[in-house]
Amino acid sequence: MAARRVTAAELRGQCSAGACWLLRGNKVYDVSGFVKLHPGGEGLLQDRAGTDIQRDLDGPPHRHSENALRWLEQYYVGELEAAEQEDTAQQHLRERVKQYEPAKSHPSSTSGVQFKTFNPETDLVDWEKPLLWQVGHLREKYDEWVHQPVDRPIRLFQSDFVEWCSKTAWYIVLSVWSPVVLYLTWYCLSELSRGDTRLFASFTKDYSIPVPVFVFFPLFFIGMMVWSLMEYGIHRYIFHMNPPANNYFLITLHFMLHGQHHKAPFDSSRLVFPPIPASFVIVPLYVILQILLPPVLGLSLFVGGLFGYVAYDMTHYYLHYGSPPKGSYLSWLKSYHVRHHFEHQKTGFGITSTIWDRPFNTLIPEDAIKDY
Structure with a gap:
């Protein structure tokens, strides 16, 4: 599935309308729903709306963990048009983020987060079903899985x-x-x-x-x-x-x-x-x-x-x-x-x-x- 293409005009328009869209290389993220939750304060993200945050992610002063980078991928929107990119020297940055490529997803009805469609061959749990009775089957994979946070509601029980x-x-x-x-x-x-x-x-x-x-x-x-x-x-x-x-x-x-x-x-x-x-x-x-x-x-x-x-x-x-x-x-x-x-x-x-x-x-x- 081809990534959605985002123009610089759309990026500026969204930010002007009050949304908080960010760049990481040529990848575009809508973090509007996370602005107030960010540990650095909402102003930190708002001040960077429409800009490339790769240097901020790498630090100093704040180096972001792999879990934080995975978290960011939940807000993925698409790719900035190649002709619109401000600096071609950012190409090397894209190579560093390939391991965090987002899975095929459908838009959430509650926020800008995109929820993965369940794939029984690759996914460990089915998010459309109660999780409480599924997690015990993860066995040795459970500890790593449970400590990789996601921004989505959890259903525990069927009733x-x-x-x-x-x-x-x-x-x-x-x-x-x-x-x-x-x-x-x-x-x-x-x-x-x-x-x-x-x-x-x-x-x-x-x-x-x-x-x-x-x-x-x-x-x-x-x-x-x-x-x-x-x-x-x-x-x-x-x-x-x-x-x-x-x-x-x-x-x-x-x-x-x-x-x-x-x-x-x-x-x-x-x-x-x-x-x-x-x-x-x-x-x-x-x-x-x-x-x-x-x-x-x-x-x-x-x-x-x-x-x-x-x-x-x-x-x-x-x-x-x-x-x-x-x-x-x-x-x-x-x-x-x-x-x-x-x-x-x-x-x-x-x-x-x-x-x-x-x-x-x-x-x-x-x-x-x-x-x-």
């Missing part, structure tokens, strides 16, 4: 109802858990302000220690830190477990828990954790703390941890869909997390911070954070 239940909008997490955090915070402060909370009162009536109200705040902070450690541990050891190639069940479980997020990192419906499955972790933690500590003290720790979880989910969503100010901590953290998705999948497990990546030696090197 429309079950599929709907597996998706969650970011504001659902806020609407469910934020009132719980606020109420429990008020309750703990109210109980502690009464002055009748004492340590060791259940062991002896002769000696006990009164607990002042300000103790809530360090307990709340400790709860947040405990959650951050859990966040790191869950992400590293459960979400990034390496399922055996011959274990269909573990591959399927991994894909359901986290693999689908690495395959489609900008699927907004699966960036936060649904409240019902989350409660299977949250409720047992609440019960354990109530057993181990005086009720209001255990509750103070719990509410700090719950707040940490909500902050984690919201931060994770923002790192994928937000546009933090350039030079800010969140801008750096967004670049750090994008690097985890596109090249350093075995390191960089911190989401809200890198506090645990440092002591456990899983920090993405500073020079690597500059690459995408």
